[in-house]
Amino acid sequence: MKQKLFLxxxxxxxxxxxxxxxxxxxxxxxxxxxxxxxxxxINAAGTKVTVVTNSEGAFSITVPSTSKTLVISSxxxxxxxxxxxxxxxxxxxxxxxxxxxxxxxxxYGQSQKKAVTGSISKVAxxxxxxxPVQSFESAIQxxxxxxxxxxxxxxxxxxxxxxxxxxxxxxxxxxxLYVIDGVPLTTASQSDINNEPxxxxxxxNPNDIESIEILKDAASSAIYGARAANGVVLISxxxxxxxxxxxxxxxxxxxxxxxxxxxxxxxAPEYVQAMRAAATNDGRYDFLHxxxxxxxxxxxxxxxxxxxxxxxxxxxxxxEPLSLGTDWRNAKVNTNWADEQFxxxxxxxxxxxxxxGGNDKTxxxxxxFYDDQEAIVIVNRFKRFGGRLNLDHTVNDKLxxxxxxxxxxxxxxxxxxxxAFSTPGQIIAQIPISPLIxxxxxxxxxxxxxxxxxxxxxYNSDNQITYRNIGNIFANYSLLPSLAFRSxxxxxxxxxxxxxxxxxxxxDGSGIGKGQYFTSQNVTFNTNNYFTWSPRIGDNxxxxxxxxxxxxxxxxxxxxxxAENYPSAAVKNLTGATSVTFGxxxxxxxxxxxxxxxxxxxxxxxxxxxxxxxxxxSSRFSDKNRYGYFxxxxxxxxxxxEPFIKGSKTVNYLKLRASLxxxxxxxxxxxxxxxxxxxxxxxxxxxxxxxxLGDPTLKxxxxxQTDIGLEFGLFDNRISGELDVYNKQTKxxxxxxxxxxxxxxxxxxxxxxxxxxxLGSLENK
Numbered sequence: 001m002k003q004k005l006f007l008x009x010x011x012x013x014x015x016x017x018x019x020x021x022x023x024x025x026x027x028x029x030x031x032x033x034x035x036x037x038x039x040x041x042i043n044a045a046g047t048k049v050t051v052v053t054n055s056e057g058a059f060s061i062t063v064p065s066t067s068k069t070l071v072i073s074s075x076x077x078x079x080x081x082x083x084x085x086x087x088x089x090x091x092x093x094x095x096x097x098x099x100x101x102x103x104x105x106x107x108y109g110q111s112q113k114k115a116v117t118g119s120i121s122k123v124a125x126x127x128x129x130x131x132p133v134q135s136f137e138s139a140i141q142x143x144x145x146x147x148x149x150x151x152x153x154x155x156x157x158x159x160x161x162x163x164x165x166x167x168x169x170x171x172x173x174x175x176x177l178y179v180i181d182g183v184p185l186t187t188a189s190q191s192d193i194n195n196e197p198x199x200x201x202x203x204x205n206p207n208d209i210e211s212i213e214i215l216k217d218a219a220s221s222a223i224y225g226a227r228a229a230n231g232v233v234l235i236s237x238x239x240x241x242x243x244x245x246x247x248x249x250x251x252x253x254x255x256x257x258x259x260x261x262x263x264x265x266x267x268a269p270e271y272v273q274a275m276r277a278a279a280t281n282d283g284r285y286d287f288l289h290x291x292x293x294x295x296x297x298x299x300x301x302x303x304x305x306x307x308x309x310x311x312x313x314x315x316x317x318x319x320e321p322l323s324l325g326t327d328w329r330n331a332k333v334n335t336n337w338a339d340e341q342f343x344x345x346x347x348x349x350x351x352x353x354x355x356x357g358g359n360d361k362t363x364x365x366x367x368x369f370y371d372d373q374e375a376i377v378i379v380n381r382f383k384r385f386g387g388r389l390n391l392d393h394t395v396n397d398k399l400x401x402x403x404x405x406x407x408x409x410x411x412x413x414x415x416x417x418x419x420a421f422s423t424p425g426q427i428i429a430q431i432p433i434s435p436l437i438x439x440x441x442x443x444x445x446x447x448x449x450x451x452x453x454x455x456x457x458x459y460n461s462d463n464q465i466t467y468r469n470i471g472n473i474f475a476n477y478s479l480l481p482s483l484a485f486r487s488x489x490x491x492x493x494x495x496x497x498x499x500x501x502x503x504x505x506x507x508d509g510s511g512i513g514k515g516q517y518f519t520s521q522n523v524t525f526n527t528n529n530y531f532t533w534s535p536r537i538g539d540n541x542x543x544x545x546x547x548x549x550x551x552x553x554x555x556x557x558x559x560x561x562x563a564e565n566y567p568s569a570a571v572k573n574l575t576g577a578t579s580v581t582f583g584x585x586x587x588x589x590x591x592x593x594x595x596x597x598x599x600x601x602x603x604x605x606x607x608x609x610x611x612x613x614x615x616x617x618s619s620r621f622s623d624k625n626r627y628g629y630f631x632x633x634x635x636x637x638x639x640x641x642e643p644f645i646k647g648s649k650t651v652n653y654l655k656l657r658a659s660l661x662x663x664x665x666x667x668x669x670x671x672x673x674x675x676x677x678x679x680x681x682x683x684x685x686x687x688x689x690x691x692x693l694g695d696p697t698l699k700x701x702x703x704x705q706t707d708i709g710l711e712f713g714l715f716d717n718r719i720s721g722e723l724d725v726y727n728k729q730t731k732x733x734x735x736x737x738x739x740x741x742x743x744x745x746x747x748x749x750x751x752x753x754x755x756x757x758x759l760g761s762l763e764n765k
Contacts, residue, residue, distance in 0.1 A: 021065045026397055027089030028360065029057045029072060034241035035103060037093060038110070039534055039542075040074035045081065054478040055486070055532060056400045075112060075605060090243050090360055105213045105234045107223035107598070108182075108530055108546055115602060117610045117634035117657045118220030119707055119724055121145060123212040125238070130251055130350075134373050134382050135199055136206040136235075137162055144214050146724070154259065156375040156382040157412040157464075159189055159197035164216055164231030165728060166764030168703050171736040171756065173667035177227045180204070180235040181404040182528060183472050183490035184227070184552060190496045190520040191464055192560075196418040200494060203408045203468040205369045207251065207352045208388050210238045217707035217726060218661025222632035223598055225614030226664035229703040229730070237404060239390055240356045240363030247357060253350040259342050259376050268334040268432040275319060276311050283310030319433060322449055324440070328433040335432050340454060341424040346374040365390040377415065378424050379457045384410035398478045405471035414462040416500060422456035422507050451507035459503035461572065469493045482535045492524040501572040513566030515574050519559045526552035530596075545599040552592040559585040588670045593617040608636030608657075618666050622673045625699035632661025640713075653713030653720070665701040668734050672756045673698040690745040693755040701758070703730040727765040732758040
């Protein structure tokens with residue numbers, strides 16, 4: 001018995017001795033930009049004790065008390081030996097090559113550029129900030145290959161067309177999916193459909209953006225499945241920095257804009273000469289063909305007399321009235337109408353204030369901004385102000401939480417009824433002998449050849465105000481050193497009001513005055529929940545697998561009221577009208593339920609393999625075709641790590657990659673597969689009328705994309721680039737097919753008779 005007690009005492013003593021000889025070291029590993037480094041290796045020098053950091057860059061390692069140094073290493077970074085001078089260390093690694101080993105954002109995570117097997121273009125903050133543009137798409141124009149951005153109107157706040165590797169659809173949307181800090185954005189115009197579309201992305205402040213990643217091929221974008229056929233744009237906003245002093249930054253910009261190329265039209269003498277030539281030719285033609293000509297033309301006995309009579313008729317009935325009594329024969333009036341649609345030196349003013357910083361537990365970024373931009377087109381003006389707060393906190397070595405939140409108010413002064421003759425751009429049809437100001441009234445000339453858009457610009461108004469809140473909250477939890485879970489909940493809340501007034505003196509006012517009040521509330525919320533598993537498999541293999549789910553719900557409510565008969569322009573809202581002529585309201589909802597998985601495997605950091613698949617279910621399709629499946633696979637070969645290239649003074653980076661995958665498109669609106677009736681609200685005759693022909697077999701539009709790419713860096717990466725060859729095949733096109741009105745169905749909103757079907761195919765290459 002004594003012997004057993006002695007052995008137990010000896011064992012316990014040795015255990016306590018061993019425990020006392022060990023020490024627990026915790027810490028964080030970040031790069032020079034204070035971004036946490038995932039899967040960095042921490043080794044106690046001279047031992048086999050090794051751990052890796054989690055997704056937040058945190059680690060905890062138990063080392064012998066005799067250990068004095070830790071060796072920290074990560075792919076693309078120079079190894080670092082850190083003296084153990086405490087039990088909580090903050091370690092910063094330096095990149096070997098900033099351009100080729102930079103971290104890029106991918107769907108639901110991050111990856112080093114060298115390890116990416118898909119086609120991704122990155123635009124950094126320095127390329128988009130402090131530019132006199134109201135939308136970040138304008139700032140990235142020409143900075144990402146394969147991305148075409150069109151903004152041809154010259155107006156601020158208006159819709160911008162973005163195409164990634166071509167147009168992939170006919171009747172469905174071809175705009176890419178935008179995701180900011182994990183929150184999918186509403187990008188479709190929310191304003192009155194009777195005017196030109198506006199751009200909801202103007203609610204984002206470009207100076208808050210840290211980076212933009214554009215996912216172009218299926219290998220990079222298929223993780224977003226049914227919404228990725230047109231490409232995906234990932235927007236990451238700025239974050240604070242750990243263990244740094246607070247940095248305050250103030251930027252102020254003032255700029256002026258003018259049109260670069262104006263179309264040239266006839267001046268007054270040239271116009272009079274052209275009109276006289278036209279009259280001469282009309283007179284000759286009518287005389288030779290024995291035509292009587294228009295009423296008021298004196299019959300002629302000779303060809304010359306006929307030509308003279310026609311010239312006099314043109315002068316008396318066209319040139320004289322439109323000149324308003326001015327001496328048009330001597331070009332006393334020579335109005336350049338094309339210039340009148342533009343501002344001279346349209347001013348833009350922008351002010352940004354931000355502060356960022358943090359300690360070893362918490363980091364933050366806060367900003368506020370004000371932006372006021374006049375368009376080169378008269379009347380059009382865009383103003384916005386707002387703020388952002390990004391905050392994250394490390395609770396312990398396992399749990400971290402955070403939030404990204406922004407709120408913006410924007411105001412857009414629009415050009416009223418922009419698709420009609422009342423828009424200022426149509427004044428180029430006026431003739432140069434017509435004076436700008438009517439001498440008899442001292443006001444803008446209302447007696448022009450066509451309705452004068454300047455008159456409408458002065459007396460009409462269309463003002464749009466938007467309040468928008470975009471944000472999310474998130475939590476990361478390390479279940480194991482190699483297994484982490486992330487949960488996030490995000491919202492995009494957009495409230496828009498648009499008030500329109502048309503003075504009774506203008507063309508749009510029709511002599512009585514008209515007003516409209518339009519409201520739209522678009523609320524999106526989504527949640528993403530996923531596991532990331534990064535086990536250590538020997539020294540040569542590296543595996544990262546991501547599995548998760550996503551749910552998105554969008555609710556849209558709109559209301560529209562119209563009134564007319566305004567006795568005065570003193571009160572321009574609906575209160576000033578005597579007759580309410582129209583009113584309606586509507587609401588709609590759609591949902592997406594998704595499950596996704598992505599796995600990437602590398603061998604010796606030079607042979608790369610990737611695979612992903614996503615299952616998407618959408619309320620936009622019937623029960624039979626509600627779910628779609630979107631897989632993608634990719635390969636990569638880092639040739640510059642092979643012995644026959646490694647060490648070359650000419651080629652220091654060379655990677656070959658290939659991918660094949662399937663993506664979808666569901667941007668067709670709601671209830672297109674149903675046969676619908678609309679309410680007939682004819683006075684005193686309530687009822688229903690056939691509204692839409694449905695197709696219950698309607699299914700996803702699918703795009704198969706093949707991509708082969710070559711990335712290279714030469715002469716210490718002084719010369720670098722990428723070459724891609726791709727082919728996109730879209731089938732089961734969602735196509736609006738015209739049907740005869742005799743079937744009894746009629747869309748009295750869009751005044752069309754169509755049915756949406758899966759027909760045809762399309763190719764981009």
